[in-house]
Amino acid sequence: MHSKSTSCDTPKTLVIASRQSRLALWQAQHVSDALQKLYPEAQIEILGMTTRGDQILDRTLSKVGGKGLFVKELEYALADGRAHLAVHSLKDVPMALPAGFKLAAILERADPRDAFVSPYYESLAALPAGSVVGTSSLRREAMVRARYPHLKVQPLRGNLDTRLQKLDAGEYAAIIVAAAGLIRLDLTERIRAVLEPTESLPAAGQGALGLEICADQAQVEAWLAPLHHSRTAFAVEAERAVSGTLGGSCEVPLAAFAQWDGEILSLAAHLAMPDGSQRVSAQGQASPATMAQASALGRSVAAELVKQGAHEIMQALSSRTPVEVYDAN
Numbered sequence: 001m002h003s004k005s006t007s008c009d010t011p012k013t014l015v016i017a018s019r020q021s022r023l024a025l026w027q028a029q030h031v032s033d034a035l036q037k038l039y040p041e042a043q044i045e046i047l048g049m050t051t052r053g054d055q056i057l058d059r060t061l062s063k064v065g066g067k068g069l070f071v072k073e074l075e076y077a078l079a080d081g082r083a084h085l086a087v088h089s090l091k092d093v094p095m096a097l098p099a100g101f102k103l104a105a106i107l108e109r110a111d112p113r114d115a116f117v118s119p120y121y122e123s124l125a126a127l128p129a130g131s132v133v134g135t136s137s138l139r140r141e142a143m144v145r146a147r148y149p150h151l152k153v154q155p156l157r158g159n160l161d162t163r164l165q166k167l168d169a170g171e172y173a174a175i176i177v178a179a180a181g182l183i184r185l186d187l188t189e190r191i192r193a194v195l196e197p198t199e200s201l202p203a204a205g206q207g208a209l210g211l212e213i214c215a216d217q218a219q220v221e222a223w224l225a226p227l228h229h230s231r232t233a234f235a236v237e238a239e240r241a242v243s244g245t246l247g248g249s250c251e252v253p254l255a256a257f258a259q260w261d262g263e264i265l266s267l268a269a270h271l272a273m274p275d276g277s278q279r280v281s282a283q284g285q286a287s288p289a290t291m292a293q294a295s296a297l298g299r300s301v302a303a304e305l306v307k308q309g310a311h312e313i314m315q316a317l318s319s320r321t322p323v324e325v326y327d328a329n
């Protein structure tokens with residue numbers, strides 16, 4: 001059970017639920033360090049867990065599971081009181097959390113960009129015709145196929161270390177992964193080129209971490225509040241609203257990226273067919289002062305995508321043969 005909160009305003013113990021991949025554990029440790037700094041007296045523990053998504057990595061994940069597969073076990077630990085919070089890559093968190101859970105804090109975003117990794121070539125543009133690029137993200141696949149139709153895209157599964165091993169084994173000429181993951185794992189030197197948002201628009205939430213708790217744990221929420229970074233939270237709220245409005249899941253090649261310039265939040269989004277054949281895109285700007293206003297920005301950009309034919313693309317996508325697109329990190 002959760003230790004009953006008393007009137008003390010510092011925690012005695014905080015247990016962080018985490019998946020067991022190297023990236024997930026790094027992220028949990030990062031949050032643990034930040035909490036320890038805030039609460040030097042507290043005992044902070046990481047509870048490593050294997051999720052269903054991790055267990056069936058070697059097999060093809062059905063369309064049914066999706067992002068939820070990687071967060072559910074962590075939510076059971078929260079609900080049981082075995083852990084007070086769970087750390088997630090926000091990109092992997094479904095738009096709507098199950099009843100009884102909430103995101104208590106969003107941490108300041110790290111590098112949101114995609115990274116080009118190759119032992120052989122310095123950029124996508126330098127790859128000879130017919131080169132095989134590894135990625136299991138439909139968004140990245142659509143980008144490569146639209147911009148570099150002479151390249152081949154092949155699925156690339158597994159956590160970051162596995163993906164790098166497959167690259168080094170010669171299965172791919174290059175791979176595209178999130179810069180943030182490589183930077184966190186001290187693999188920055190593997191990045192040959194970062195892809196600017198104008199070239200590869202990031203996925204909603206990429207590079208940001210979210211702390212999930214039981215919705216009724218107001219005391220835990222208050223303890224986590226100092227870690228909340230509200231400019232990041234507004235940006236990712238706008239991005240996630242695009243995805244939420246379109247009914248986006250990890251099966252959808254949707255990009256949504258919001259960036260602050262002074263008091264202006266600019267949001268760009270696009271939805272593409274993975275073969276690069278069709279694409280709708282939209283932008284919007286606002287000066288949100290509340291999460292609701294940030295979300296409204298996302299909904300208006302989504303509405304523009306719909307006007308341009310997003311539903312037709314979604315329709316075409318859903319009639320494709322399901323492919324494995326999800327990667328565990």
Ligand SMILES: NCc1[nH]cc(CCC(=O)O)c1CC(=O)O
Nearest residue numbers: 089177178180181206207208329
């Ligand atoms: N899709 C899996 C995933 N989820 C979070 C990250 C990286 C870290 C982040 O975006 O915060 C990755 C790896 C990748 O996309 O290459």
